[in-house]
Amino acid sequence: MIHEALRYTLLLPGKRLRGILVLAACDLLRGKRDSALPFACAVEMVHTSSLILDDLPSQDNATLRRGREVLHKVVGEATATLAAVALLTRAFGVIQGNRAVRDKVRNEAVEVLSLAIGTDGLIGGQVVDLESTGRELDLDGLEYIHSHKTGALFIAAAELGVLAAGGNNRDREALALYAKNLGLAFQITDDLLDYSGDPGVTGKDAGLDREKTTFVNLCGIDGARQLVDDLIDASVGSLLPFGKRSALLQALAEHVRRRDR
Ligand code: GRG
Numbered sequence: 001m002i003h004e005a006l007r008y009t010l011l012l013p014g015k016r017l018r019g020i021l022v023l024a025a026c027d028l029l030r031g032k033r034d035s036a037l038p039f040a041c042a043v044e045m046v047h048t049s050s051l052i053l054d055d056l057p058s059q060d061n062a063t064l065r066r067g068r069e070v071l072h073k074v075v076g077e078a079t080a081t082l083a084a085v086a087l088l089t090r091a092f093g094v095i096q097g098n099r100a101v102r103d104k105v106r107n108e109a110v111e112v113l114s115l116a117i118g119t120d121g122l123i124g125g126q127v128v129d130l131e132s133t134g135r136e137l138d139l140d141g142l143e144y145i146h147s148h149k150t151g152a153l154f155i156a157a158a159e160l161g162v163l164a165a166g167g168n169n170r171d172r173e174a175l176a177l178y179a180k181n182l183g184l185a186f187q188i189t190d191d192l193l194d195y196s197g198d199p200g201v202t203g204k205d206a207g208l209d210r211e212k213t214t215f216v217n218l219c220g221i222d223g224a225r226q227l228v229d230d231l232i233d234a235s236v237g238s239l240l241p242f243g244k245r246s247a248l249l250q251a252l253a254e255h256v257r258r259r260d261r
Contacts, residue, residue, distance in 0.1 A: 005075045005083035006090075010048045012066035013203075015261070017186070017252070019044040021157040022164070024248045025175050031165025038098035039109055039160040045091035046113065047153060050122055052084040059130065060208055067203035088117070105163050112163070116156035125149030129212075137213035146187040147180065154183030174238050178249065181235035185228045186256050188215040192224055193260070202261050232257045 019040035026036035055062040055070040056077060062070050072080035095109050115121060125148025132141065158179035162172045191214040199206050215224045235253050239246035 001075065002079065002082060002086065005071060005079050006086055008068075008074060008083075009052055009065060009071050010045065010087065012068055014044070014048070014066050016044060017256075018047050018153055018157040020252065021154065021179065021182075021249075022161040024252060025158045025161025026165040027161075028175075028242055028245050028249060029162060029165035029167040029171055031161070031167075032100065035098070035100040035105075036161055036164035038094050038100070039164050040157075042091040042094045042109075042113065043153065043157045043160060045087045045094065046117060049084040049087040049091070050117075050126075050153075052080055052087070054126070056080065059126070062205050062208060064199060064203065064205050101164060105166075109160050109163050112156050112159050116152040121148055121152035121156075125152065133212055135213075137218075139218060142213055142215065142218060143184065147184055150187040150190070151180055151183035154179040154186065170241075174241060175249075178235045178238040178253075181231045181238070182253055182256060185231035185235065185253075188224050188228050188231070189256060189259055191215045192221065192228075195221070197260065228257060 022040035022043055023033065023036050026033070051065060052071050054060050055065055056072055063073065064070065070080075071083060074080075075083070091113070092110060095113065096106055098106055098109075101109075117123060119127075125145050128141075129145045129149060132145065137145075155176050158175040159172055162175055165171075167175075191209065193202050194206055194209045194214065195216045197206055215227060219227060232253050236250055239249055242249075
């Protein structure tokens with residue numbers, strides 16, 4: 001039962017964007033796919049863990065995820081919570097099991113991922129988000145929440161790709177900036193889809209954010225679209241030093257600009 005619960009949300013068709021980001025960042029720097037794959041899997045496990053927790057009645061109280069009933073509706077809240085913790089824990093085992101990279105790289109990967117999840121990352125963003133429900137937020141407050149809740153894992157994904165490839169600090173800074181802007185743009189498109197997306201296409205509830213401040217109700221649809229454009233342009237701008245090799249990461253950013261799921 002617990003293993004079925006672990007597999008349920010993880011193996012439903014998510015977009016795997018964060019995992020793809022790990023692999024694409026590693027490819028860009030001519031790293032080996034085998035070095036990056038375990039890191040990509042770990043990032044997707046962490047992401048799935050966060051989705052399961054986020055969907056719980058005590059948090060977003062969602063009903064639909066990846067086109068199916070949320071995990072806690074299938075196995076109950078207790079088992080869903082344990083599945084999320086198990087996925088999170090196992091993600092670090094998968095990083096440590098990556099024998100294609102040196103010890104130093106594995107250790108750094110653990111540090112990057114744990115910081116991204118922690119109180120200065122996903123958890124920090126989620127706490128402020130929960131505390132802000134029903135309260136007015138300004139653009140800075142909203143950006144704080146989403147650069148932590150969503151952006152932190154995008155940045156970690158890019159950094160893990162750089163680590164897997166043995167990239168230098170300049171590569172790491174450029175790709176972290178790419179991922180920071182991409183993550184925020186992704187979140188704004190998420191708000192746009194919550195407002196006007198089709199659950200049959202997105203695979204998740206629409207209108208869950210109605211009680212919250214979102215980029216759409218703060219900036220309007222056109223304002224939110226403009227922000228997405230600016231952020232995507234900025235993220236693509238960070239790829240300039242890499243020339244043609246960055247085609248895949250550019251395409252990923254363009255996909256986020258136009259996505260409908
Ligand atoms: C302990 C890992 C952990 C987290 C605890 C619950 C929580 C803190 C944070 C919530 C983070 C969260 C769910 C942010 C929302 C990010 C977001 C836009 C998710 C949707 O991502 P998609 O559309 O989903 O990429 P798919 O299903 O395609 O993977």
